[in-house]
Amino acid sequence: MRGAELSKQIYPPAPDRLPIARREPRLRTAYSSYPPEWDTPLVKLERESEQHGCTVYAKLELVNPTGVHKDRESSAVIADMKKKGFRALACASSGNAAISVSAFAYMNGFESHVFVGSEIPQEKLTLVKMFHPVLHTVEGDYLDAVEALKKFIAGRKVYNANAGFCEAKLVGNSYIGMEVAREAKPSYVICPTNNGTHFVGVGLGVKKVGVSVCMVAAIAPDTEIAHSIKGYYHLEEPKISAMIDQTGGSFVKLTDDELKRATVSLAQQGIVAEPASAASVAALSHLRLQEQDVVCCTITGSGLKYPALTASMLKKWTAFSSREVLPKNNS
Numbered sequence: 627m628r629g630a631e632l633s634k635q636i637y638p639p640a641p642d643r644l645p646i647a648r649r650e651p652r653l654r655t656a657y658s659s660y661p662p663e664w665d666t667p668l669v670k671l672e673r674e675s676e677q678h679g680c681t682v683y684a685k686l687e688l689v690n691p692t693g694v695h696k697d698r699e700s701s702a703v704i705a706d707m708k709k710k711g712f713r714a715l716a717c718a719s720s721g722n723a724a725i726s727v728s729a730f731a732y733m734n735g736f737e738s739h740v741f742v743g744s745e746i747p748q749e750k751l752t753l754v755k756m757f758h759p760v761l762h763t764v765e766g767d768y769l770d771a772v773e774a775l776k777k778f779i780a781g782r783k784v785y786n787a788n789a790g791f792c793e794a795k796l797v798g799n800s801y802i803g804m805e806v807a808r809e810a811k812p813s814y815v816i817c818p819t820n821n822g823t824h825f826v827g828v829g830l831g832v833k834k835v836g837v838s839v840c841m842v843a844a845i846a847p848d849t850e851i852a853h854s855i856k857g858y859y860h861l862e863e864p865k866i867s868a869m870i871d872q873t874g875g876s877f878v879k880l881t882d883d884e885l886k887r888a889t890v891s892l893a894q895q896g897i898v899a900e901p902a903s904a905a906s907v908a909a910l911s912h913l914r915l916q917e918q919d920v921v922c923c924t925i926t927g928s929g930l931k932y933p934a935l936t937a938s939m940l941k942k943w944t945a946f947s948s949r950e951v952l953p954k955n956n957s
């Protein structure tokens with residue numbers, strides 16, 4: 627049997643789909659250009675929809691160039707730098723933001739200065755070094771790194787690309803909000819939250835489209851596994867609280883057990899997310915959802931970047947063959 631005939635038998639054509647060549651391309655702009663209208667996938671989470679008796683979507687920001695929503699921010703940062711005549715940027719970060727800004731600086735031939743706390747894990751440092759930023763290791767934690775950054779840029783022509791000081795980052799996130807608002811008209815949008823740049827920016831985007839939504843900030847200040855949201859540094863306050871007040875939204879504080887369960891549930895549906903970005907899904911159980919609700923959970927970062935962490939999240943469930951069954955006590 628010839629290859630084409632054989633493949634027709636194995637893969638019968640799906641009647642409700644157009645041939646690939648006739649579909650509209652989903653990607654509207656190249657990643658290196660502005661604005662970041664990337665139209666990332668919005669997929670229905672069948673399991674969570676059934677469990678919560680409403681429609682639950684995941685907005686897959688982990689498909690961006692460096693596997694994180696922060697690439698939308700970085701695209702806007704570069705556009706703002708060009709407008710204002712900067713050729714160097716600085717950002718304090720323990721991981722995803724540093725990787726993203728240095729990747730976008732690399733694309734544009736700009737210099738990036740990354741400030742990290744001295745306790746950054748080796749797995750993350752390897753990724754941070756990938757795009758060759760100038761690395762400033764600071765004794766202490768994230769907030770010490772932010773202080774060191776502020777001292778460094780004083781008197782230098784270096785763009786402050788840090789959360790809490792950079793309007794462009796909010797603008798980058800607003801594109802995510804506009805996309806979910808146009809595509810799903812959600813009643814709730816849930817965002818994994820640390821400094822709140824993602825949360826506030828997404829909320830601004832949803833509001834710009836004119837959709838009325840409850841904005842929910844999923845936080846985990848004391849987590850040991852969701853490093854990207856550990857601490858809840860809220861550098862965007864008071865904008866975070868204002869967004870919650872204006873939209874009738876809420877904060878949801880999560881445990882590591884809830885984050886693990888959400889990470890595993892997503893992985894079992896083909897979405898390999900880092901535990902921090904599964905916070906939006908973990909928060910669902912804390913809301914009083916009704917049948918008519920449409921909820922969009924932003925899935926902000928890829929678990930593929932942190933293989934040791936991801937493997938440790940998934941290993942306890944490898945023995946379970948049924949997709950429906952998760953152990954009740956998984957600590």
Ligand SMILES: Cc1ncc(COP(=O)(O)O)c(C=O)c1O
Pocket residue numbers: 694722723789818819820821822823824825854855900902903926927928
């Ligand atoms: C994967 C991921 N999700 C969510 C967040 C939280 O974003 P924000 O600090 O804007 O609240 C971060 C921040 O580093 C992140 O890396």
